[in-house]
Amino acid sequence: MEQRLAPNTKLNEARLCETFNVGRMRVRRALLLLSSQGIIKLHSNRGAYIACPNKSEASDVFAARMLIEPPLVRQLAQKSGDFDLTILTEHIALENIAREKKERTEIIRLSGEFHTKLAQATGNKFILRMMRELVTRTSLIVGLFGSSENASCPDDEHSNILKAIQSQNPKLAEELLISHLNHIQSGLDMETRQKPQDDLATILGSD
Amino acid sequence: MEQRLAPNTKLNEARLCETFNVGRMRVRRALLLLSSQGIIKLHSNRGAYIACPNKSEASDVFAARMLIEPPLVRQLAQKSGDFDLTILTEHIALENIAREKKERTEIIRLSGEFHTKLAQATGNKFILRMMRELVTRTSLIVGLFGSSENASCPDDEHSNILKAIQSQNPKLAEELLISHLNHIQSGLDMETRQKPQDDLATILGSD
């Protein structure tokens, strides 16, 4: 989610055991769950690799988000009184702080998390889960196809979307979100892949 | 999915090993995956149980479907030329056959599968996966709260939805689907739970 592990990076079981000080069972359970979410791919007898979405899968993710998120924000805006929007206002504040401090990985993480929290605001567990998956996959895709500067969402689009929701303007909120998703997608270069990567231990070792 | 296992049924590991002639590892992997999809619940040190959705979770599932499916069929109807609808026409045929033969479990399975195939028709893997999960959960819910006669979807609503899609009438398709979902939901009695159940082996043994 923070793009510290590039697609196709191999996740060695023994390495992970040492890194996190757990037995192989835990590691394998985690890998299985991650693969069920499409975050990694398990190749039989060959190990686990960070998923490397192709063009088709990438457009599937965006198509799915285009299907789900617009009705979602519309619903939030329509009955904004029914929902708890404080998570969202607090989140915008966090994003601003991170942007001031220029904490790159934090900005990336929060950019995705905003969309997750939109789903969270509905109070619907399933919508939240679906959104989590879609956002995670989007992170992977942006890491693969995105140019480095716009890896995060454009500066104040999140804030504007939230304002539209708060002012109970469903139409505007929906439009802003659609163009926001379009911005993200158009910032990608689907032809050229970004740098590959390795040396797993040093990356995860910082925890 | 066929409602052969009632909610809260315990899934004993040793039993499953015998039933399917596999080692414990396979069984535990399967249970972990099923729990990640919310089909079963894993209680620490106490085992796996078929999920037993409460009222809140049930309404979450229907709310999620209400959010996703209407835009989905609208999209199918708008560009029905872009999609392969043969799966759906063939499916309707299967449903009719099963209904003639009065094969109850088959009807239930196919009723859910229609909605899955709507998602499949878009060709979008993620939408398909989400729909699969939602349909599965719906099966559980119908099994729990549904009166026995309308456990399946009303007779020709699926057929009408498909016709609306084929005739490229997005508005009608969306309306039909919404009222279809409403029919399913209103057929539920959220207060009284249906029969519990046990004896796992005989149920799964038929395979």
Place this chain on the structure above:
DNA sequence: CAGTTCACGATTGTTAACAATCTTTGTCAA
């Protein structure tokens, strides 16, 4: 007789050794 405690049995969680598979490296020959 009701309620509590304890111990046993059953079931799940974990570990470690073993088996199977793949990758790599080294050797040989063309």
Place this chain on the structure above:
DNA sequence: TTGACAAAGATTGTTAACAATCGTGAACTG
């Protein structure tokens, strides 16, 4: 030098034994 082949090493998959936990029922006490 390049290719194929073989053996060694590394990594994943599986199995079985062990440890920990929980539920149940019997025994005991008030």
